Structures are given as structure tokens and as C-alpha cells.
Amino acid sequence: MDRREIAALLAYIGRLDPRTIRTDQGEARDQLAQWHELLGDIPLTTQHGWNARIAARQHIRVSPYQILPADIARPWESYRRDRLGRHTDPTPSADPDDQAAWTAELVGTRRAVAVGIAQPVQQRQLTSRRIDPKLEARLRKVGSCIPPEARASLAPYRPARAAREAAIAQGRPDALSVPCQWCQAPVGEPCRRRRIGLDGDARSNTPRATPHPGRIDLATAQQAQEPPQPTMA
Incomplete structure (x- = not known):
């Protein structure tokens, strides 16, 4: 608040609580300078819910004590903390390297x-x-969130994903777009290799680098049923 806004706030407070009115010109000047020094970095109002007049009126309404600058500053700090507590930083549009x-x-x-x-x-x-x-x-422009060099380095550690990306790049059907009827793997999950013991129970359940043939056939049939994409003139 600038000095004009502080003066307007003090005039408003004086109408609600005459105890704050200073009739002597020197005392009024000192009061204005004091409030401006303590509340100069606090806005009078904002676009989203803050109003210093409302904070002053609330204090005068519920407190028998004469209002002080701190009675405006405390609600303002609570207002700031509440807004920052509800805020999650969005991703900046600036270059992350800068x-x-x-x-x-x-x-x-x-x-x-x-x-x-x-x-x-x-x-x-x-x-x-x-x-x-x-x-x-x-x-x-880049084409992916992961740079090509990093994707190639990760390929040995993600064989199922690497095989899927290679198939899509070559125009072959995406086998992981359909569930597997053999191992019951859901859409998006790689097929599983199950080893059955002599008692009939599964001993291991490890992911396969390549999908089961039946899943590939199902994805091929589904791709054949999809309508052709329109070509650019």
C-alpha cells in the first residue's frame, strides 16, 4: 500500500473505531508514517480474495483492543501461506538447460x-x-521426451518395450495393444513366461521380451479391421 492507500485505510478504520483517530496534525503524520513503514509491502486489495479493509473490520468486530498494524499483517501472512500451500509448481516453459x-x-x-x-x-x-x-x-521437434541416445542405451534393460517400439516403427501391429489370451497379460503389459512344476503350480512368472504368437495374430487381425488413415494430399 502506498501512503494514499494507508490514509484511506486509516480513515475507514477511524469510522469504525474512533479511538484510532488522531486530531493532532503531528500525531496523524506519525501514525501514517508508522503504518506505511509496517504495511507498505501489503496490497490494499487483490484480485483473489484479499482486502485489508475486511481484515480491519473483522478485528474491530471481534476484538475489544484497538487495532494495530500487526492485526492487518497477520491475516495477510495467513493468506499467503494458504495460497502457497495449495499451489503446485507447473512446469516452466523456459529451457531446462537455462x-x-x-x-x-x-x-x-x-x-x-x-x-x-x-x-x-x-x-x-x-x-x-x-x-x-x-x-x-x-x-x-524432438519427437519424444526421451532423447534417442538415452532410448538406445535403455533398450537392453527394457527388451519388451524396445521390441514394441521397433515393431511400431516398422509398421507392424502393436501386440501390447490387445490382451494376451495365453498368459492373460492385460493391455500394455508384456507377456509372461510361466514355468509349471510337477505339482501343477506355477514356479516362476517372468516377463517375455517378445509377445506370444497368438497375441501377435490378434493384434494383426485388429489392425486389419481398423479403417485406413486418410493420406495427405
Whole structure:
């Protein structure tokens, strides 16, 4: 609040509690300077729920003691903590390799939420909100969140996923898009290799690098039934 807003707030408080009114010009000047020094970094109102007049009126309504600047600052700090507690940092649109820009955007977003300029970003919005256009353009350019070099390095440790990606890249059907009727693996999960003991119970259940042949046949049949995609002119 600037000095004009502080003066307006003191005038409002004086109408509700005449004890705060200073008739002497010097005392009024000192009171204005004191309140401005203590509340200068607190806004009078924000777009999202904060109003210093409401905080002052609430104190005067429930407390028999004369209002002090701290009675405005305490609700403001509670307002800030509540908003930051409900905020989840969204992914910045800055280049992650530019640490200064990345940090500056995070700090700017948090500050905007804390002072009431922007609304907190809830956890559920991480999956429902639209991707930032800059990130979307960068992802289209790269083609994947995982760089090709890292994907190739991970292939020996993810044989089922590597085989699936290779099949899709070569235009073959995605076997993991259908359930396996042999090992009962659900959609998206690799087939399992089961070893049965002499008593008929399963002794092991390890994932296979390649799907069962029946699952491949089912995916091929499903792909054949899908309508052809329109070609670009």
C-alpha cells in the first residue's frame, strides 16, 4: 500500500473505531508514517480474495483492543501461506538447460500466487491443464521426451518395450495393444513366461521380451479391421 492507500485505510478504520483517530496534525503524520513503514509491502486489495479493509473490520468486530498494524499483517501472512500451500509448481516453459531462466520463472509464478495476482495451480491440473505451447513445439521437434541416445542405451534393460517400439516403427501391429489370451497379460503389459512344476503350480512368472504368437495374430487381425488413415494430399 502506498501512503494514499494507508490514509484511506486509516480513515475507514477511524469510522469504525474512533479511538484510532488522531486530531493532532503531528500525531496523524506519525501514525501514517508508522503504518506505511509496517504495511507498505501489503496490497490494499487483490484480485483473489484479499482486502485489508475486511481484515480491519473483522478485528474491530471481534476484538475489544484497538487495532494495530500487526492485526492487518497477520491475516495477510495467513493468506499467503494458504495460497502457497495449495499451489503446485507447473512446469516452466523456459529451457531446462537455462537454469537462471527456469528458476526465475518458478520464483515469478510463486510470487504471483502469493500476492494474489494468480490463482494457485492445483495438483489435479498437472494432468488436465493444456501443455504450454512452447513445450509442445519443443516436444514435436524432438519427437519424444526421451532423447534417442538415452532410448538406445535403455533398450537392453527394457527388451519388451524396445521390441514394441521397433515393431511400431516398422509398421507392424502393436501386440501390447490387445490382451494376451495365453498368459492373460492385460493391455500394455508384456507377456509372461510361466514355468509349471510337477505339482501343477506355477514356479516362476517372468516377463517375455517378445509377445506370444497368438497375441501377435490378434493384434494383426485388429489392425486389419481398423479403417485406413486418410493420406495427405
